[in-house]
Amino acid sequence: MAFQTLIEASKSCSNAKVLQIGSGGVGCEVLKNLATSGFKNITVIDLDTIELSNLNRQFLFKTTDIGKPKVSAAAAAVLKMSPDSNITPIQDNIKNPEFDLNWFSNFDLVINALDNLGILNLLIFYLFRFNEYPKKLSKKTFKNLDARKHVNLMCQASNLPLIETGTAGYNGQTTVIKRGFTECFECQPKPIEQKTFPVCTIRNTPSTLVHCVVWAKDFLFNQLFGNEASKETEVPPGDSQSNLNTLKSRYVSEGEDGLEFDKDDDDALRFVAASANIRASVFGIKNESLFQIKAIAGNIIPAIATTNAIIAGLAVTQAIKVVSGQLSSCKTIYYAYGGRRPQLLFKEPLLSPNPKCTICQANYFKLELNFEKNTLQEVIDTITNYLDSIKSNKDESDSFQNSLNESVINSEPDDDVEFSIVEGSSPSESSGLNLKKSPESYYFDPLSPLVADPSHSQKHHLDSESQGNNKL
Structure with a gap:
């Protein structure tokens, strides 16, 4: 029996x-x-190119690959390991409009393999290990957060299973998201990035090393080596200045342009580190190494190759279960190294959807429109009338659906009708509908209401096959 299950899983992959x-x-x-586990049809998309700093943890790349697209180099390396795999690399931004619902519908499974840990689970790890929230999150983390939200929305609208992964240092997580079965990425609130600190705290009452680094990087460095526009006319007394001949000579040679701090500029980094540690000592704050200050100044979350490998292995195991029809056996799995508990891996059942989530509890419909003839008002009126019909017949939804099917089947095609609902899904009540454009169609986005009366949005489900050609 187990052998037969293995054969079926192999075919599914x-x-x-x-x-x-x-x-x-x-x-x-x-x-x-994926390729070495039997998955033969893989499309991978990434916008980045390979840098020297990637080589210590991204083992598919070599020094000769620096400057090349990551997807192309990764696909070429994996094809050497698994020549019979069909890997399609795409160097692009997944948020570009050509990657719409029609494009997503070509796949059976989506895997988010963005480097940074999902924000919610990052908070869970910090609370679990340190009983406090992280003091600072990098801009790249929030950039990837935006991408995760977009992919989550597209998977919800196209009803595709999504495997989320993420790592941050010695912590990692993976989970499975399926519309109507599990909570989605937006079911729980996310933190807001703290981009600035109060000036009085930075200048007068620093309480953490982060405050000291921000002072050294954004204030002192600019006062000494920045351009005239970035300097302040009044400098508070008592600020120490380091006589770094290298930076001074560079500043003189740059003239009016001045210097800008760069974490990869060794002279600038050492100046900021020394200044921050001196200021930290004055206020009784523990000093840190150059490496730690570089991470703070550059908003760097360290990446550990071992963590990446562990999470990737768990994610592909989840993928095999999903395509084999064993979604119910999937778990949310956390990897936490260095905690007080002896085990490294923790698992919990997949949580059910949040009934108040505006993403996974929304109605999604794909429309076909004639942009040359239809106006926006016509689309709004048609959708409003459609939702009003659902509301007025909510107690007789089955008979309404049957009559709608019959009217469509028995009627001749009408050339004057220029748009139609071609498919959709609705697991529960939504909080409003809005149209968002894609190259060939529109899909509903619940983020901002289109219909003035929220009560127009009622629980309803359209069978995408039976309603494929319904005209409104």
Whole structure:
């Protein structure tokens, strides 16, 4: 029985079409594991190019690959390991409009392999290990957060299973998201990035090393080496200045342009580190190494190759279960190294959807429109009338649906009707509908209401096959 199950799982993997988003630290490991585990049809998309700093943890790349697109180099390396795999690399931004619902519908499974940990689970780890929230999150983390939200929305609208992964240092997580079965990425609130600090705290009452680094990087460095526009006319007394001949000579040679802080500029980094540690000592704050200050100044979350490998292996295991029809056996899995508990891996059941979530509890419909003839008002009126019909017949939804089917089947095609609902899904009540444009169609986005009366949005489900040609 077990052998037969293994054969069926192998066939499922071979036939499945997988979309992988990201080919960085986690992505390289996921792509390699997918191909060597029997997945034959893989599309991987990533916008980045290979840098020297990637080579210590992204083992599909070599020094000769520096400057090349990550997806192309990763696909070429994996094809050497698994020549019979069909890997399609795309160097692009997944948020570009050509990657719409029609494009997503070509796949059976989506895997998010973005390097940074999902924000919610990052908070869970910090609370679990340190009983406090992280003091600072990098801009790249929030950039990837935006991408995760977009992919989550597209998977919800196209009813595709999504495997989320993420790592941050010695912590990692992976989970499975399926519309109507599990909570989605937006079911729980996310934190807001703290981009600025109060000036009085930075200048007068620093309480953490981060405050001291911000002071040294954004204030002192600019006062000494920045251009005239970035300097302040009144400098508070008592600020120490380092006589760094190298920076001074560079500043003189730059003239009016001045210097800008760069974490990869060794002279600038050492100046900021020394200044921050001196200021920290004055206020009784523990000093840190150059490496730690570089991470703070550059908003760097360290990436560990071992963490990436562990999470990638778990994610592909989840993928095999999903394509084999064993979604109920999937778990949310956390990897936490260095905690007080002896085990490294923790798992919990997949949580059910949040009934108040505006993403996974929304109605999604794909429309076909004639942009040359239809006006926006006509679309709004048609949708409003359609939702009003659902509301007025909510107690007789079955008979309404049957009469709608019959009217469509028995009626001749009407050339004057220029748009129609071609498919849709609705797991529960939504909080409003809005149209968002894609190249060939529109899809509903619940983020801002289109219909003035929220009560127009009622629980309803359209069978995408039976309603494929319904005219409104």
